[in-house]
Amino acid sequence: MTTVRIGAAPMSVDDLLAVVDGARVELDGPARDRIVAARAIVDEALAAGSAVYGLTTQVGHLRNTRLNAEDVHREQEFLVRSHAGGIGPPLPVPVVRAALAVRLAGVARGGSGASPAVADTLVAMLNARIHPLVPGTGSVGAADIGQMAGMAQVAVGLGRAEYRGQVLAGGEALRRAGIAPLVLAGKDGLALISANGVSVGQAALVVARAARAAEAADVAAAVSMEAMRANPSVLHPAVGRAKGVPGQVAAADHLRELLAGSALLTPGSAVSVQDALSFRVVPQVHGALREYVAAARAAVETELAAAADNPLVSVEDRTLVSNGNFHPMVLAIAADALRIAVAQVGQLGERRMAHLWEAFFRQLAGPPPAAAYGLALRYPAAAVVAELKQLAAPATLDVPPLDLGVEDHATGAPLSVRKADAAVGLLEDLLAVELLLASDVLATASAAVALGAGTAAALDLVREAVTAAEPYPDAVHRALRARFPGPAHPGAGHPTGLDAAPPW
Structure with missing residues (x-):
């Protein structure tokens, strides 16, 4: 052990x-x-x-x-x-x-x-x-x-x-x-x-879960790019070098890795010289999520390294000092910001689904297949985006004064962190629907094309979920969520991140 x-x-x-x-x-x-x-x-x-x-x-x-x-x-x-x-x-x-x-x-x-x-x-x-x-x-x-x-x-x-x-x-x-x-x-x-054991401890769990969700968002976007034959120029390393945002560079690197071996990377394979923004700005938006995950992680690490007691014992000064180190303000605001970044990634995925929906019916020959699970979940995905937007509202500004006005300010950290946990869970739900809908589009395409190693692995997860689940959209979604991004927390029903490397 x-x-x-x-x-x-x-x-x-x-x-x-x-x-x-x-x-x-x-x-x-x-x-x-x-x-x-x-x-x-x-x-x-x-x-x-x-x-x-x-x-x-x-x-x-x-x-x-x-x-x-x-x-x-x-x-x-x-x-x-x-x-x-x-x-x-x-x-x-x-x-x-x-x-x-x-x-x-x-x-x-x-x-x-x-x-x-x-x-x-x-x-x-x-x-x-x-x-x-x-x-x-x-x-x-x-x-x-x-x-x-x-x-x-x-x-x-x-x-x-x-x-x-x-x-x-x-x-x-x-x-x-x-x-x-x-x-x-x-x-x-x-x-x-x-x-602040609860706030800091749960924030660490959320940070790990959000980092995994950022990787999963790249996977869903990459499969959507395959389905839409999107232009991969947005992933060119020169773009990231020009902007200088580490999270954006990491997102683009991961997307290129997922698409390695895909026909999409063959010159001339894209159907348009430039795609809708929901495809074109994936590295920027997914990169922003990575940046705010990093900020939240840094806030957690600061709290773990801190002496945050009141009164504070200063051994160096041999005294006890009344103070406010118990106020985890940076952590609380970091969780607020993280939820906004999560909502942006969810919004982008939902916008891509609109293009996938259109592509599905444009290329459909004959009646829709009975097992188009992503198609069936398109409207629930829109409902999830609405909820993500509500969760993005700040949690750090609403605590009233307490204890006869002595405690007249609070950070709202536990609520902010708890809402961040819920937001990441909803994003994971949304990404699973996008993956299912992109799979539907690829399944009804007139001709099969070579897929990237990472996108092919993600579609294998879809097939596994469909095989394992009862033939109902909610059951298939649950089965896929257990595989993508994976259980919220192995054996405990709560996030800490991946217990094993994902297949993409």
């Missing part, structure tokens, strides 16, 4: 995805040293009796209410008990694992001042596959407090958790796994709950 070691370097997105997929976690010496050094600063503040938010004072609008020494422990337990709240279906297991791993990575950076026992308990829960049962809606993006408190409750023996396929009381799940409930010291409760 793979082991992810958290040491001197920050946790990477790939490390996080490995933990989500079941890799074991270990804390190496440098990480443990940082935790111990930061904890010493907290202990010094406790000994000095200094006024420190959430340590020797209460929180929120009661921030100026001092705690005596006897109340410090009870306050940490109270924070965990009182702040766990949410509504809706529970978070999927991959998101829970991602959130636990994100909090562990943050504690290991040393800024939280949490006790070493906090990190050890998170490691033990991940390795034993104890997954707290936490509602999906509960955070406004100024730390995912409600959901992280639900996870913290399991760590201390409260709450509910899934363990080996059973939903158990948190304490019973720990007992069966041989893990002692965590006893909270000063600041431990706040360190566990005041974190």
Whole structure:
């Protein structure tokens, strides 16, 4: 089994995805040293009796209410008990694992001042596959407090958790796994709950899924180009060099690779000197999606490398600093931007479908075949584009003031990320329909032509899906989606990306 070691370097997105997929976690010496050094600063503040938010004072609008020494422990337990709240279906297991791993990575950076026992308990829960049962809606993006408190409750023996396929009381799940409930010291409760584990963790999953969708979008566009005998001049390397956008260059390179061996690349094979924009600007639009996937990934990596606790323990300055690092603003805006890029790719695919529809009937000789599944799904695809447009609206501007006006701004990060996940899923649905419709056009062409290696492989997936499914459009679509781009997450029903290289 793979082991992810958290040491001197920050946790990477790939490390996080490995933990989500079941890799074991270990804390190496440098990480443990940082935790111990930061904890010493907290202990010094406790000994000095200094006024420190959430340590020797209460929180929120009661921030100026001092705690005596006897109340410090009870306050940490109270924070965990009182702040766990949410509504809706529970978070999927991959998101829970991602959130636990994100909090562990943050504690290991040393800024939280949490006790070493906090990190050890998170490691033990991940390795034993104890997954707290936490509602999906509960955070406004100024730390995912409600959901992280639900996870913290399991760590201390409260709450509910899934363990080996059973939903158990948190304490019973720990007992069966041989893990002692965590006893909270000063600041431990706040360190566990005041974190953006859900937002950052799910964003990492979405980034991986969106990167895969960008590749799949190239595949659908390439097959449509084959079906329409589009002009491949738009893929010439000179075009990308002239523009200088790395994502555009990558998209064009991938499209040329998919079309390698196609008759379309033979001089004079294109039917027009210049095609409609939905074909002509594929590298530019698909390249933009790649650029914003990269931006979102960079935002996730920044959060994974950050000390984002309030108060922040500065070992160098030997102090605790009240701050707003719990506000993942860049991440939230990156997810907003990602949804716009996803919608643009979906819109482009839908526009190509209009040309495929026209081509199908133009070249049709006789009645339409009964098994034209892409034709049957053309209108549902249009409905998906409308939904994508709605999802592209910003999620980061709508949270009202809370807690007597003290918390009068929030990022909306969890909603922004959750909407991005939904948008990528809809794009995947749309691309599958485009692939089916392009296949219909090729199947009714008067003469077969040589296809590219990548486009031929994609059409093989269509044939496999049609063979495997019942003869209904929705069934064929489901069967194709399981193959293209593939399952949202292997065995878990949630995205992390591909578990194996695609056939294109």
